[in-house]
Every structure is written in structure tokens, then in C-alpha cells.
Amino acid sequence: xxxxxxxxxxxxxxxxxxxxxxxxxxxxxxxxxxxxxxxxxxxxxxxxxxxxxxxxxxxxxxxxxxxxxxxxxxxxxxxxxxxxxxxxxxxxxxxxxxxxxxxxxxxxxxxxxxxxxxxxxxxxxxxxxxxxxxxxxxxxxxxxxxxxxxxxxxxxxxxxxxxxxxxxxxxxxxxxxxxxxxxxxxxxxxxxxxxxxxxxxxxxxxxxxxxxxxxxxxxxxxxxxxxxxxxxxxxxxxxxxxxxxxxxxxxxxxxxxxxxxxxxxxxxxxxxxxxxxxxxxxxxxxxxxxxxxxxxxxxxxxxxxxxxxxxxxxxxxxxxxxxxxxxxxxxxxxxxxxxxxxxxxxxxxxxxxxxxxxxxxxxxxxxxxxxxxxxxxxxxxxxxxxxx
Amino acid sequence: xxxxxxxxxxxxxxxxxxxxxxxxxxxxxxxxxxxxxxxxxxxxxxxxxxxxxxxxxxxxxxxxxxxxxxxxxxxxxxxxxxxxxxxxxxxxxxxxxxxxxxxxxxxxxxxxxxxxxxxxxxxxxxxxxxxxxxxxxxxxxxxxxxxxxxxxxxxxxxxxxxxxxxxxxxxxxxxxxxxxxxxxxxxxxxxxxxxxxxxxxxxxxxxxxxxxxxxxxxxxxxxxxxxxxxxxxxxxxxxxxxxxxxxxxxxxxxxxxxxxxxxxxxxxxxxxxxxxxxxxxxxxxxx
Numbered sequence: 001x002x003x004x005x006x007x008x009x010x011x012x013x014x015x016x017x018x019x020x021x022x023x024x025x026x027x028x029x030x031x032x033x034x035x036x037x038x039x040x041x042x043x044x045x046x047x048x049x050x051x052x053x054x055x056x057x058x059x060x061x062x063x064x065x066x067x068x069x070x071x072x073x074x075x076x077x078x079x080x081x082x083x084x085x086x087x088x089x090x091x092x093x094x095x096x097x098x099x100x101x102x103x104x105x106x107x108x109x110x111x112x113x114x115x116x117x118x119x120x121x122x123x124x125x126x127x128x129x130x131x132x133x134x135x136x137x138x139x140x141x142x143x144x145x146x147x148x149x150x151x152x153x154x155x156x157x158x159x160x161x162x163x164x165x166x167x168x169x170x171x172x173x174x175x176x177x178x179x180x181x182x183x184x185x186x187x188x189x190x191x192x193x194x195x196x197x198x199x200x201x202x203x204x205x206x207x208x209x210x211x212x213x214x215x216x217x218x219x220x221x222x223x224x225x226x227x228x229x230x231x232x233x234x235x236x237x238x239x240x241x242x243x244x245x246x247x248x249x250x251x252x253x254x255x256x257x258x259x260x261x262x263x264x265x266x267x268x269x270x271x272x273x274x275x276x277x278x279x280x281x282x283x284x285x286x287x288x289x290x291x292x293x294x295x296x297x298x299x300x301x302x303x304x305x306x307x308x309x310x311x312x313x314x315x316x317x318x319x320x321x322x323x324x325x326x327x328x329x330x331x332x333x334x335x336x337x338x339x340x341x342x343x344x345x346x347x348x349x350x351x352x353x354x355x356x357x358x359x360x361x362x363x364x365x366x367x368x369x370x371x372x373x374x375x376x377x378x379x380x381x382x383x384x385x386x387x388x
Numbered sequence: 389x390x391x392x393x394x395x396x397x398x399x400x401x402x403x404x405x406x407x408x409x410x411x412x413x414x415x416x417x418x419x420x421x422x423x424x425x426x427x428x429x430x431x432x433x434x435x436x437x438x439x440x441x442x443x444x445x446x447x448x449x450x451x452x453x454x455x456x457x458x459x460x461x462x463x464x465x466x467x468x469x470x471x472x473x474x475x476x477x478x479x480x481x482x483x484x485x486x487x488x489x490x491x492x493x494x495x496x497x498x499x500x501x502x503x504x505x506x507x508x509x510x511x512x513x514x515x516x517x518x519x520x521x522x523x524x525x526x527x528x529x530x531x532x533x534x535x536x537x538x539x540x541x542x543x544x545x546x547x548x549x550x551x552x553x554x555x556x557x558x559x560x561x562x563x564x565x566x567x568x569x570x571x572x573x574x575x576x577x578x579x580x581x582x583x584x585x586x587x588x589x590x591x592x593x594x595x596x597x598x599x600x601x602x603x604x605x606x607x608x609x610x611x612x613x614x615x616x617x618x619x620x621x622x623x624x625x626x627x628x629x630x631x632x633x634x635x636x637x638x639x640x641x642x643x644x645x646x647x648x649x650x651x652x653x654x655x656x657x658x659x660x661x662x663x664x665x666x667x668x669x670x671x672x673x674x675x
Contacts, residue, residue: 269532
């Protein structure tokens with residue numbers, strides 16, 4: 001057979017190079033315009049609420065109660081935590097049942113600062129109550145420098161970040177996956193809870209840290225401070241959403257979903273999943289710690305109960321309800337589930353856990369892609385009907 | 389770019405020394421000398437006296453085989469002949485009990501890990517297609533593309549126009565240009581197989597091992613796969629293990645076909661020569 005490639009007929013048959021537009025994806029946008037619009041409208045509405053609280057007196061038709069503001073502020077902290085969990089669970093397929101630990105660590109780090117700021121405001125040599133009960137005269141070493149706000153903020157990031165880095169390094173290197181990994185994270189947060197419950201470990205025992213009065217010289221109970229904390233939380237939630245979206249839209253994001261869908265294949269393609277998992281795991285833990293740090297001054301207490309396994313499992317339910325792997329879904333899920341929780345615990349307090357279980361079962365059975373999945377499905381149907 | 393490629397199409401040099409069992413070192417292949425792999429003698433893979441035993445059972449028995457640069461070699465043989473074990477030895481999945489496996493003149497495969505072998509330039513397609521089902525066809529190729537695959541570089545990676553063009557060429561080659569935006573999970577079985585071949589090509593391997601690439605394909609898909617492999621002929625060194633005789637005839641052309649039996653080479657030669665070999669007829673084709 002002669003070489004076919006010099007035959008003019010064959011030359012003509014070879015198609016010309018296709019235009020890039022025909023096969024390459026369009027330049028990645030962070031969000032489609034309609035989603036951007038939705039996000040910004042909701043954010044603007046949320047931003048107006050504390051102003052309504054400050055400007056209008058109680059009893060006015062447009063007045064928003066301080067209770068509502070505190071509640072929404074708390075929900076937004078939960079939403080940041082849910083977003084963090086979505087990065088590891090929704091995108092990378094690593095189900096963590098211990099994210100409450102990172103949340104609590106961030107909270108405790110900030111709580112230390114608040115305790116010392118409060119103690120300092122009450123008198124130069126005053127120590128927190130739990131230390132007086134223990135008859136301790138000086139702060140333990142791990143409280144060092146926490147009277148400096150910037151250092152406390154650094155600790156908010158470092159404590160959960162380092163723990164996640166070390167734990168993740170060994171867990172991922174040992175190729176612990178799936179349900180085994182989930183169980184270990186659950187055990188980790190449980191062990192930490194027991195440790196923090198003990199009085200002599202220096203974390204305030206059962207009561208944790210509470211009774212805060214001051215933050216950076218401002219009264220923590222003043223409406224203005226509360227509004228500022230609320231707005232800061234909103235800004236960080238928005239920032240976290242944009243950051244997480246940028247991350248998941250990058251090539252790294254595609255590698256992460258590759259780990260979720262086919263880790264072995266990814267290894268044969270030449271990526272080392274270990275480092276990618278460790279990266280996203282640590283990022284997620286840090287984000288969760290920041291959420292905890294925002295939570296503490298707004299709620300006014302941090303105690304070891306935040307590390308209870310049930311709390312971490314509840315986070316997973318927020319993500320599942322909203323729709324995992326969608327970023328916006330977990331934010332919605334955190335709001336919806338906690339909204340229901342607030343209502344339920346007011347009306348039938350003893351039935352909340354049953355209701356939570358029911359939500360999880362129903363979502364798993366009927367909404368595998370969560371609320372966002374439901375919206376997408378409805379939109380597809382509508383488009384199909386229009387097309388028909 | 390296409391012009392250069394065209395000149396790279398192989399002459400049928402290997403057909404001449406079909407029965408010598410030696411290297412197919414024709415001058416027309418020297419253009420494809422891969423970087424990093426020393427193929428001074430025109431041979432990309434040497435297997436010498438490879439024996440693999442599992443509890444006394446010899447899956448490979450003093451197997452000796454070599455593959456020339458740019459060659460497309462078909463390996464056939466009855467079940468249990470040791471075809472997959474041979475691929476396992478080449479890719480580092482199984483260690484030989486004795487014997488040597490060299491990639492080019494200097495890379496000793498029997499001492500390397502699976503990942504190191506993959507990075508050295510040997511790509512393997514497994515029998516069952518495995519692609520990233522949630523990613524689009526385009527993204528599958530993008531992920532596979534030869535690049536610095538560490539975390540920080542991956543985070544900052546942006547496709548250059550040149551890289552997009554490379555992906556476009558591969559899409560054209562594997563005939564999935566029209567499917568570029570579809571999630572890979574929606575492709576047919578045959579298309580997934582092609583996509584996986586495309587992903588291997590994106591890694592720019594020197595040697596491609598294909599384990600039963602047409603298993604489970606329709607006749608039309610099998611035919612197109614044969615065309616695809618014929619297009620790859622000469623640009624890459626290929627080793628194809630296959631059961632489907634018509635398919636092997638279609639891609640082997642005048643090239644060499646190796647028949648394995650009980651862990652060693654039973655016969656080697658053109659498809660016609662092999663098919664008329666009485667020993668081969670007895671152990672394999674005659675059944």
C-alpha cells in the first residue's frame with residue numbers, strides 16, 4: 001500500500017481546523033447574570049434590615065426587631081459553615097461529620113479575646129470566672145497574646161487550619177476514604193468535645209465562654225455593634241461565596257470534582273489526589289473557623305455543645321437540603337432548615353429532632369439535588385413545555 | 389501543523405522484517421524519537437525473558453518481545469495467554485519474577501512505580517472505559533492534558549489558545565468535536581472509549597497500551613475505532629490487545645501481529661502469516 005497522504009483526494013478530505021468557539025467552552029463567568037442579580041438583591045435586602053432596626057423606633061411598621069437581626073446574623077454564620085462543608089462534600093466527595101469542630105475552634109479563639117477584653121474592662125487584674133473557680137492566677141500558655149485582637153483573629157484561622165492540615169495529611173496519605181473518613185471526623189469532634197468539657201483543660205468547661213461585654217472597646221450589646229457584626233457577617237458570606245465559586249470554576253475545581261467522580265482515573269491522568277484533598281480540606285476548615293468566630297459575638301456564648309456530633313450532622317443536612325455541589329444551595333439550606341428549627345422549637349420543641357430526621361429522609365428520597373436541584377428541574381420543565 | 393504530521397505517516401517498513409523478531413528501526417521512524425526516552429536503536433519497549441508466576445502458575449513464561457518506535461503492534465491469544473499480565477508488567481502493576489523490561493534503551497520499568505511509569509510516557513487504556521462522567525468532553529481532555537499537575541499550578545492554570553487548538557485537534561481525531569460540550573456520562577459506550585483514548589493522547593505518551601479497545605462496541609463503532617487507530621499509526625507507538633479478529637485484520641495491515649500462548653510468544657508475523665501458521669490455528673484460531 002502506498003502512503004495515502006500524498007493523494008490530493010485525501011488531502012481535500014481532511015477537514016479544516018475547527019473554530020475555537022465551536023468546541024471550547026465560553027470564557028468562564030463567575031455566575032450567570034440572573035444568579036448575580038438574585039444574589040445581589042438578596043444581599044441588599046439583608047443589608048437594609050439592621051438599618052431598619054436602627055432607624056425606626058420599636059412599634060413602627062418598618063421596625064425590625066433586634067431578635068430578628070440576631071437570628072439572621074446567626075443563620076448567616078451557619079451559611080458560611082455550610083458553604084465550607086459544600087466545598088469538601090459537594091465538590092470533592094469527602095463527607096465530613098466533624099465540621100462543627102472547626103466551627104467551634106474558630107469560636108473559641110475569638111471567645112478568648114472577648115473574655116479578656118471583658119475582664120480588662122472590669123478591672124486590670126480581673127480573670128474570667130471559670131479561672132477564679134479553678135483558683136488559677138495566670139492564663140494557661142495557649143491563651144498567650146489572645147488579649148491582642150489581631151492575634152486572636154490569626155488564631156481563628158490557624159487553630160482550625162493547622163488541625164485540619166495535620167489530621168488531613170495523615171488521613172489522606174493513608175487513603176482513608178468514604179464512610180471510614182466520615183466516622184473518624186465524627187470521632188475527632190466527639191473527642192474534642194469531651195476534652196473541652198473538662199474544667200482543667202482551660203476552656204471554661206461545661207459553660208464555655210460567655211457573658212461578653214466588650215469588643216474592640218465597643219459594648220457588645222449596643223445595637224450599633226450588633227448591626228456592624230451583622231453587616232460584617234453578610235460581607236464575609238458574600239466574599240466566601242465568590243471565593244468558593246472562583247475556586248470551583250477553576251481547573252482545580254474540575255480536579256476536585258474529578259476526585260469525587262473517579263479518583264483512580266485521576267491518578268492515572270497524573271494528579272496526586274492527596275494534595276488536592278488536603279488543600280480543599282484545609283480551606284474548608286479555615287472558612288468554617290471564620291464562621292464560628294463571627295457566630296460567637298452575635299450569639300454571646302461558645303460552649304463544647306457546638307462540637308457535639310449532632311451539630312456536625314445537622315450541617316450536613318443543611319447542605320443536602322439546599323443542594324450539594326451548588327454553593328448557593330447550602331446557603332439556602334442553612335437558612336431554611338434553621339428557620340424551620342426556630343419555628344419548631346417555639347411551637348413543638350420536643351418534636352424538632354423528629355422533624356429534622358424527616359426532612360433528611362424526604363430530601364434524600366425526593367430531592368437528591370436539594371432545593372436548588374428542584375428549581376433547576378422546574379426550570380427545565382418549563383423550558384421543555386415552552387419549546388413543545 | 390497538519391502538513392508536518394502527514395510526513396510522519398509511516399512507511400510499511402516493519403512488514404519487511406516481519407519474521408526476524410528484531411527491532412523495526414527504519415529511518416522513517418526516527419522522526420518520532422520521543423524526548424527523554426532513548427530510542428537510539430528504534431525500539432521503544434523491550435521485554436526480555438519475563439516470567440511472572442502466581443503460586444507456581446506461570447502467567448508469563450520467559451516472554452520476549454520488543455516494539456519499534458511508531459509501530460502499531462497487535463497482540464492476540466486465547467484467554468489466559470498472559471496478555472493482560474504483560475500489560476500489568478509494563479505499567480508497573482505487577483512485578484516480574486524474573487526478566488527485564490526496558491522503556492527505550494535506558495528506563496528500567498521493573499524498578500518504577502505506576503505513576504512514575506505514567507509520567508515517563510506510557511499510557512494505558514483499561515478494558516472498561518473510565519472517564520469523568522460529570523465533566524464535559526472538553527473538560528475531560530483539558531484535565532488529561534500534559535501540564536504541571538501540582539495544586540498551585542492547577543489553581544492558576546488558564547488554557548492558552550494553543551492548548552485549546554490542541555484539544556480541538558484531539559476532538560477531531562476522536563470524532564467528538566460535536567460533543568465537546570456534552571457531559572461525558574451521556575456519551576455512548578463507544579464514544580467513551582474514544583474519549584479515553586483521546587485523554588491518553590493528551591498526556592502525550594510515547595507508548596500507548598490499549599486493552600481490548602473495541603470490547604462491547606457495535607460494528608460501526610468498531611470500524612471507526614479501526615480508522616482512529618490507523619490515524620494514530622506512526623505518530624505513537626501502540627500496543628493493542630484484542631480478541632476481535634476482523635478488527636485486528638483491519639488495523640494490523642502488513643504490520644506485525646504477535647500471538648501469545650501460555651505466557652510466551654507462539655508466533656509473530658503478518659496477520660496472513662500468523663493465520664496460516666498451523667500452531668496458531670491449533671491453539672487459537674482453530675477453536
